[in-house]
Structure formats: C-alpha cells, structure tokens
Amino acid sequence: MTGYQEVLTDPSYRGQIVAMTAPQIGNYGVNNLDDESAAVHVRGFVIEELSPVASSWRSRGTLDEYLKKWEVPGIQGIDTRALTKHLRSRGAMQGCLTTDNITPEEAVARAKAAPPMAGSDFVKEVTPEAPYAWDPEDRESRAWTIVKGDGAATEVTENGEVFEKLPPVKHRIVAYDFGMKRNILRRLRQEGFQVQVVPADTKAADVLAMKPEGVFLSNGPGDPAALTYVHENLRGLMGRTPIFGICLGHQMLGYAFGGKTFKLKFGHRGGNQPVQDVATGKVTITSQNHGFAVDADSLPGEVEVSHINLNDHTVEGLRHKSLPIFSVQYHPEAAPGPNDAGYFFREFAKLIETSQPGR
Template identity: 65%
Template structure:
C-alpha cells in the first residue's frame, strides 16, 4: 500500500494524492510542463533545481527509465506531480520503473491528483512556493510552503555546475533505427570531424547540448560557472558557449562580469539561462514570468524571416526587450505572449536564444542554431 501525500501551495490551496518514489517532506516552487513525453529528461535537467514539477499529460511512466536518456547524472527536481502513475512500463529500452528511479534518488512523487485543476490554478495565480509531503498536516504543509525560499534571487547554479574543467567525450553519435540498407554500429550514426575548439560554461548544462555541439563539429571543453574570462581566453577557444541552468539570472552578478569581458573578444552563443546572462552582460534586464514557459509546444517566430518554429522551453524568467542597448536586436519572439526568445549583437559575434534548440524532450525545429554558431565562428576567423 502506498502512503497518502499532499501538495500544499503558499496561497492555502491543497491537493490530496498518493505518494510514490520517496517519502518525507520537500519544498520548492511548483510549476507545470506541457510535454507529452520526456519525463526522464525533465527530471534530470539541472534547470529544474529547486522546483516541484507537474506534468500536464495525464499518464506518466509508461516507458520507464533508460539510463542513456538522462540529461545529467541525477534528478534535480525537488518533487514530481503526475495525474496517474504507470507502474508497469512497456519499452524494450526500459531498465527501471519511474517509481523505483525516484525512490533510488530519494525524490518525492505524488499522483492521483487533478493536475488539470492544479495547472489552471497556477496559470491564474502564478507559479508559487509549495510543499510536497507524506508527513505533515494540511495546515503544517501550507506553513512550510510559505516559509520556503523564493525563486527570486535564488542562485542554484553553484549547486549544479561542474567542480572541475573537463573535456566532453561522452556518447554523442546520433541515435537512429537503422534501415535494411544501412550498415552502422548498433543504433548509432557516425560523427563528423571536430573542426572548432570551444569552451562551454556549465551553469547546469544538459548532456544533449553537449551531444549536439559535438555532432555539429565542436570539440568541447566544459568549465565551472565561476571560471574567469581570462582563464577561458587563455585556452584560445574558437568560441564560447553559455549553457542553460536554474534560478534567477539577475542574482548571478559574478557571471555577468565575466561574460561582459568576453563580448567582442570571442564568438558567443547562449541558450536559456545563457541567453539571460548575455542580456545582463550587455546592460539589459530580466524579469520573472507569471508561470513560465515549460514544454515542447511553444511557437517562436524569427522576426527577420517570419518563419515560425515549434520549440522546447524551460524557463521562469525572460529578457526585458524594452531595456536592451541599441546594439542588441531582438531576433525572435514567443507568439503566445510576445516575450523575447532571441537576441543578436549588431557589432559583435554574439547571439542567443531563450528556447532549447537541442530539445530532449521536444521538437527539433530549431536545431540549426548550432550550425549558425559554427558559421559565426568560421566568419570571425
């Protein structure tokens, strides 16, 4: 028999359900993700550090857990909320059930709650602090949520960044289902030659970003978030990549300073938090969204061409397009709410996107940004 559990929000709303994974009590900002698949990638995305994630798709766990699909070495969510848990996964790649995986990593899960009602409440009231527990009463859990830390001003980057510099040599070959005419090793296609030497700042980098960079011909050295610009430039890179990551970008002033020193001295490409950090480095500002963009169905328009792409996103903060300097242009917007989704410098080889062109999970409409980075490097040589 599984224990009873409850999710309490700071505004007093409480949802009753059933526990799975680990038992106990946890707090964090509760948010929702609209992806239909990819729960393992979401769980292991370091950008979710400090958050309790709700999946809007009704049944989760159907295909179990596969080690090679993880975006980092462990889950980073504080808790996991689903409508219905599938206890018996069905996939030839599965090695573990979702519940067993969360239990192994001591992550609390809850199901049998109305995730539609929760999502509608968060859309109306906004993402907020919450408490997920198998131990506390409703009143105690609401108080625990109210006493927990806010995402505003939070620096979770120091918790998720690498503690030492390393060279990325993980499996990066594109995975495929071979046809009768193909002769390949296992389910992998060969990699192209590595032409460009780059340094990637790890603010909570996803493995699929590293895979996509390698697939597009980048030889990647990953450095901690606290690495100085002078140390990066001493490596003589062809370019520098700024990764995704968790928390409030405005609180990372120690990163703003180093990124500012890199602008104009090497080509720069930022994704998600990396995009927001470039915003601050060039003198702009960011602000907290009401409930964020999280899922694989966000429409983004390229203002230069009019092209619309369906994108994967995971962020609770956004660039303020009204406070960008004259030499930074907005190149992409979100068609749902007109927020900034991409910027580019008009004088230096610098560009960034708020969404995730590497997907995992999500569509691959925006994968060409990695090609654009290679072209930028080639053009600046």
C-alpha cells in the first residue's frame, strides 16, 4: 500500500516492469521527499486499481501525473495477484507494455525480442558520471519525523515539517554507487559516516588514494556476472580496507572472493522476506529486490555464509573469516520499511573501529 514512489525511483528496478500486489495504489500521491533517485527507473508499472484521490498533506501531485511526467507507461485493471501467482509458477518473464496500436501477437514478439536480464549491465546506466561528496551541508540526510522533540533533538522547517538532527561525523568512507538509493546515503550519514560517492568503474587505487576508513558497496540493477570490471577493483581493495556490501554489492563481493551467482526463478521481491542469522538463529524481516543469488558451493573456505533466506535457503549474507569484510543480500535501510536490519550500519562502524591500528 505504501512505498510505490520509492519503488519507481529505486535504480535497482532499472530495466524491469514492476507489478504491485496491493489492490489499490496511489492513495497518498507523490512528493519530493520520497524520491530515491533523480529519476523513475522502472520500464512500466502494473497495478490493479489507481486511487481516484491522492489524500495526504505531504502530497504534491498524483501518481498518474508523476508517471506521465517521466513518460513511463502504467496500466490498471490487472488482476495482479493472479499475475504474481503466474510468475511464481513460471518464473520471471519478458513483457511488453505499450500504447501502440499493435496486435497481441506483435506485443508478444516485442517481448521476446527484448534483451534478457541475464548478461545485462544496467549499472552503467545508473551510476554517477563523476565522484561527489554526499550532503556536505547536512541537509538531505536528516530523518523526517512527525514527532516534535526539544530543540536539541529536532528542527522544524518553514513549511512545518520536522526533521531529526544529525550526529557528528565519526568515520570517512567511500561508497561505490552501482545504483544506490538516496535513503542508504541518508542512513549512512545518520549513523555518523561522511560519504564520498564514486562511480562503479572507479579503480581500487583511486579509492585507496582517498584514504577512506572503509568502503561501502551499494545496491544496483542487472546481472552481477556482467560486471567483471567491478570484480577486479574489489579484489584490489580486499585486505586494504574494511568493506560492507549490500544487494548487488554483496553479489559482486561473492565474485571478488572467487565465487559465482545464479539466476533465481522469480527473485526475492518486496518487504516481507524472512532472513535468519546463522550464528544466532535470530530472524529478521527484510526488504529485497534481486533476481540473482550467490552460489554457496562456489565460495572458498575462508568465506562463510552468515545469513540464509528461510523461504528457499539461498545465501543472504557473507563474512570473511580473517579480513574485515561482510555483506548482506538485502537493504538494511529498507525505505519505507521494515527496519529490522538497520543495525548493520552500526556493525560497519564497529568493524572500522576494531580494524584501525591501536584499537
């Protein structure tokens, strides 16, 4: 019911048609704060019913207006539960969503002719062209809240919105942007990280020259096997700096370790994926969006599987036994939720602190 704007603007959905299973979408409209990037990345949007009313004091427009602005086709009147069951049975499929006056046979032909996800490098379409410092004025990272605390905890803007104040910077890191959501950058800053963002093809030597205290590997779209230039750069960082990877970054660490990935039948999608910590047995509900998984049998002995998916027992987390490197397959920040796994940002800070000489 919520989070459709975050889905539309999540670069991890690049190249995909997305179907929402909640029966009505668009209830609260769209606004400037909920964008997870500077553009809409989905190729098409499928829903059962578009809400005729956008009701929220935060709304700055309707979902229909938003999709038209970005020239992204949307369709309603679809039984999205039946569609989801079909995809779970048959697997993720090629699709065609068009306003052209063509026959169903021509639409099917177009779908079949579309490039497959396997082997596709969509990262090059969403990674930034040049490095940049994230939120140097500490304005974009503030957490939005409806609670007005005392002046030391929150600040109120001119339009009445309330934001939590940020903590002081504790660690300087470099973040590889493979298609990163803004909320990941916001959460990193909220946990005391100052972040320098670099494009996906940045050389390991250039990253190390920045003298970061750690390196973060972001989410992103496409097939991790196609990103051989990233695998190479990550190998150059291993053992030189602490590393924390999520989603696509997790999969590419798998390749840097010497492992491989395989394509899942229909992927892990949505905000209700149960994941178990192998060491503690603790289960968290996570937000995921990926179509590939690391092959546990391909990993070397010095790498252990730290988390597993309780639905299909695929790899959800990795940890190197001797180097300060770990990763998870899901999104710890999970805008707009759940937030069960947010503690991994604090784990990254602890890893940096314990890896520094003299600690």
